Amino acid sequence: MTDIPHKRFGFDTVFDSQGGMREPPPRPKRAFTPEEVEAARAEGHAQGERSAIARAEQHAANALADIARAVQEAFSTLTAVAHEHRSGSAILALAAGRKIADAALERFPEAPASAALVALAREVEAQPRITVRVSQDLVERTQAALEETAHAIGFPGQIVVRADPHMPPAAFTFDWGEGRASFDPDEATRRVSEALEAAIAAEGLHAEPLLPASES
Structure with missing residues (x-):
């Protein structure tokens, strides 16, 4: 009896739920050409730049929002201070006018x-x-x-x-x-x-x- 060498079973055969065979998924590539390496490097660099720009834009937007809130609060405070100043000035002017009028009426x-x-x-x-x-x-x-x-x-x-x-x-x-x-x-x-x-x-x-x- 002639011995026939057995072929090792490869685990690249995939069966579906019905028992049929499916195409095995492609194996990851282990070797790359210099052109592919350069293209991958360029793509990674571009993605990094886009990510950095996006983060910078987000930081700038947040900073502008903080500035807008601070300016709004400052103007609210200034408006209140200005109103208080107007009120105080008007009351002071009235008091001064009353003193002058009293002095004038006392004399004339x-x-x-x-x-x-x-x-x-x-x-x-x-x-x-x-x-x-x-x-x-x-x-x-x-x-x-x-x-x-x-x-x-x-x-x-x-x-x-x-x-x-x-x-x-x-x-x-x-x-x-x-x-x-x-x-x-x-x-x-x-x-x-x-x-x-x-x-x-x-x-x-x-x-x-x-x-x-x-x-x-």
Whole structure:
């Protein structure tokens, strides 16, 4: 009996679930030409560059987002500071104006009545008489000032100044039968303060921008 050499079984035969044979998967290549090596190296280098660029772009995008948030927070803070500065400046200006007005009224308490007569000239020009009430210590001073003013504006009627014990300094009332006008410095100060507070509250943080819009 002749011995026939047996062929070793190769494990490259693959069977499917039905028992049939499938083509074996290609074996990985173990040898490369210099051209293939160079092409693989170039492809790896390009992939590395693309990856580095992508990371750099992502870092730049993150940095820009952080800068945008910081700028937004800074502008919010500056807006609040500017609003507080405007409010403080307005209140300070009002306080300074009140001091100046108080000093002026203390020195010239008859001045508001004279100014009122000038403002009311058209209203009272045909009236035969105007009755004015002021504080007790200002009757004579106001009478003289109003007569001088009436002469200057050509008012032909009579002006009678009477004392009112309830009138604060520099306050007055005009009564000419068909109309009436009054002034109280304390009440005027209160109204101005309320108007300023209302304006500040209405403005809030929506005043003019801190930086003007750039012109295109």
